[in-house]
Amino acid sequence: MYKILVIEDDKKLCEYTREYLKRYNYEVFEIINFKNVEDEFENINPDIVLLDVNLPYYDGFNLCRIFRRKSKAPIIFMSARSSEIEQIRGLEMGADDYITKPFSFELLLAKVQAAIRRTYGEYSEDSADAFTVEGITIDKNTFKMSYKDKNVELTKNELKLISKLLKSINKVVTREELLEELWDESSFVDDNTLTVNVTRIKNKLSEVGVKNAVKNKRGIGYYLEFQD
Incomplete structure (x- = not known):
């Protein structure tokens, strides 16, 4: 489950956001004390930030620069300042993006989802042909998953799902996010397709x-949790 930090002093807009x-299974945090924004940012360690420009005690532009020194989390400005x-x-x-007030929440959601895909999903730089998490290695070239001295072959859908879950270790990945991973113009994907493929992943991990x-x-949704 991705953590979103909303830095906005309009309480109503903050509440509605x-x-x-x-509703889309994001964990949403708000700034409580605008005098300690930096400390709250570090404590929350958000996956994405929604940031106003006009704030008490701080300027949103300066905050953005400070955050960027500490984190690669996507930052989306939400501001009434609409000039180019x-x-x-x-x-x-x-x-990473800028949305002008007033805006629709549908557009805000689309921008949030796009930023997450770019940073953590299929368009991110972390898309190496092979990667290892908790001793499990996924090879996208050979469609194989290996652990210690054992390996199994994966289907295309199994590869997509296990990769998504491993890259979000200990975080809940929503069914909607996983369905999006499976989406293919040439085939029909529904909730049952997801359930079947998750079961196959469980079996292959056991193997x-x-x-x-x-x-x-x-x-x-689902998440991976490894026993000590």
Whole structure:
């Protein structure tokens, strides 16, 4: 489950944003004390930041620059400053996107999802042909998963799902996110397709000696948890 930090002093907008994004299974945090924004940012360690420009005690542009020194989390400005110059300034400070007020929550959600895909998903730089997490190696060239001295072959869908879960270790990945991983213009993908493929992943992890690692967050999604 991705953590979103909303830095916005309009309490109503903050509340509406939180409630809307929570429907899509994001964990949403708000700044409590605007005098200690940097400390709260470090404590929350968000996966994505929604940042206003006009804030008490701080300027959003300066905060963006500070955050960028500490984190690669996507930053999206939400601001009433709609001029092209202001938008360019925000991007130059290190933001990933800029949305002007008033905006629809559908557009905000689309920008959040796009930023997450670019940073953590299929378009991220972390897309090496092979990677290892908790001793499990996934090779995208050979479609094989190995652990210690055992290996199994994976289907295309199994490869997509186990890669997504491993890269989000100990975080719940929603069913919607996993379905998006499986989406293919040439084939029909539904909730049953996801359930079947998750079961296959569980079986193949067991084959290589990793048992009971796939956990189900009922009604939300799945995550990997490895026993010590």
